[in-house]
Amino acid sequence: MARTGKASLMVIFVTVFIDLLGFGIIMPLLPRYGKHFIVDDASGFKLGLLMASFSAMQFLFAPIWGRVSDRVGRRPILMLGLAGSTISYALFGLATGWDPDTVVLGLSPLAWLFATRIGAGIAGATIPTAQAYIADVTDIKNRGKGMAMIGAAFGIGFTFGPLIGAFSVGDNPEAPPSSMPGYVASAMSGLALLFAFFKLPESLNPDSNAVHRGWLNVSALIPAITRPSIGPILLTIFLSTVAFAQLESTLALLTEHFGLSQQDNFYVFAYIGVLLMLSQGLLIRRLLPRVGEKRMAIAGVFMMVAGLLAIGWIAEGGTLTQMYLILPLSVIGFSALNPSIQSLLSLRSAESDQGGILGIGQSMSSIARILGPIIGIVLFESEVTFPYWCSAGIMFLAGLLVLFIKPARSEDVGTPEPVEPVEAT
Structure with missing residues (x-):
């Protein structure tokens, strides 16, 4: 271990976990809040932009915060991000308590929602700084275990955040959005x-x-995408993330379509968090070394295709029980695909290119999380079933790409450490 040792790892884990509880409280209800305040004909596109604004800011600011932390230290940047999250969530709670036609400081509540999500995205872009902190306090032998703690913080935060949020809202499906989740997240x-x-x-x-270092090395992007062993994997990451982001961004609208209250909606997202935690922590972690990356990725893709088709089938006239039974297909499928495809990307990258290639993969995922909500919500506003049919089709294309990924040649393979997937939804 490095000089600050195991104690610092636990401190950074607790810090990130508590902050992610706030994210888990806000995210499940955000589409409903936006829909409440958007009253014009372009509601689908505006709501998609609201959902995408957080990811867009993370895409832009994550490398900036990381670069600044190399100069001024990790602790000031992490604390700055936490302070920004505290303020952004408090303003979010304030704005969601206003009537849609209220004007405050010349801005409508919808404009304030955009401002708070942009602020939260900028503040929440410090996860790579937390990863750099872990790199500072661990040696090479313990680096993978340390990075896995960030993934664990995501999973646990996304499980307990919605549960905490459920206690801050009522169970009346007709009730307007509550401002309490914003204050609790703050x-x-x-x-x-x-x-x-x-x-x-x-x-x-x-x-x-x-x-x-530049925040995006464009000169390295084109050769990586056009490399036969890398390009299909990067495209698979992009397509699968676009598909899953459509499900994430429309699920709260779908539960509203089913007549679920804000409280019951939180329980659905907590259920997803439990599925992610169990599948990634127990099932996939144990099966992946036995099954292999490519087979696991193929299984994950086609589980997602089946799950998305099933959601599309029940979207118009299904029941809550059917939703609970069907959701594991897509969620476990994504849990199987994500680490497998990240590992495939690592295995097909030379040792000297590991950081750059994996960084490009993360950029592809970030761009997909910007586009996915816009596509999904616009389609949902047109027809409830459309985003799930579209996502299933996109995942089928991703599956074809995985099928044609060739086995890694010995000269393509470095000696990478296992890759732990870390997402910022």
């Missing part, structure tokens, strides 16, 4: 900020010299 981030202030030490070595 309190969670505020607690994380206080915890970091008193417990989180600086991890960056004062003698380290920051190396200037």
Whole structure:
């Protein structure tokens, strides 16, 4: 271990986990909030932009925060992000309590929602800084285990965040959106900020010299995409993330279509969090070494296709029980596909290219999370079933790409460490 040791790993885990509780509280109801405040004919597109604004800011600011943290230290950037989340969620709670026709400081509640989501996206783009913190305090042998703690924080936060949110809203399906989840999320981030202030030490070595890097190496992007062993995998990451992002962004609207209250909607998302936690932590982790990356990826793709088709089938006239029975197909399928395709990408990258190629893969995923909600919500506004038929078709194309991925040649394979998938939804 590096100089700050295991104690710092636990502190950074608790800090990230508490902050992600706030994300898990807001995300399940965000489409409903946006729909409440958007009253014109372009509601689908505007709602899609609202959902995508968070991911867009993370895409832009994650490398910036990481680069700044190389110069000023990890602790100030992490605390700045927590403070930004606290303020953004508090303003979100304030804005969601206004009537749709209210004007505050010249802005409508919808404009304030956009501002708070943009602010939360900028503040929440510090996850790579948390990963850099872990890299600072771990040696090579323990690096993978340390990075896995961030993934665990995501899974647990996305499970318990919705459960906490369920207690902050009522169970009346006709009730307007509650402002309480925003305030609760703000309190969670505020607690994380206080915890970091008193417990989180600086991890960056004062003698380290920051190396200037551009936030996106375009010159490396084109050769990577056109490389036969890399291009299909990157395209698979993009397509599968677009498909899953459509499901994520429209699920709250679908539960509203089924007549579920805000509280019951939170329970659906908590159920998804439990599925993700169990499938990634127990099932996929154990099966992947036995089955292999390509076979696991193929199984994950076609589970997602089947699950999305089934959701499309019940979307118009299904029941809540059917939804609970069908959701594991898509969720476990994505849990199987994501680490498998990330591992395939790593295995087909030379050791000297690992960071750059995996960074491009993360960029492809981030762009997909910007486009997916816009496509999904616009389609949902046209016809409830459309986003799921569309997602199933996109996943089928991704499956064809996986089928034609060739086995890695010995000269294509470096000696990478296992890759732990970390997503910022």
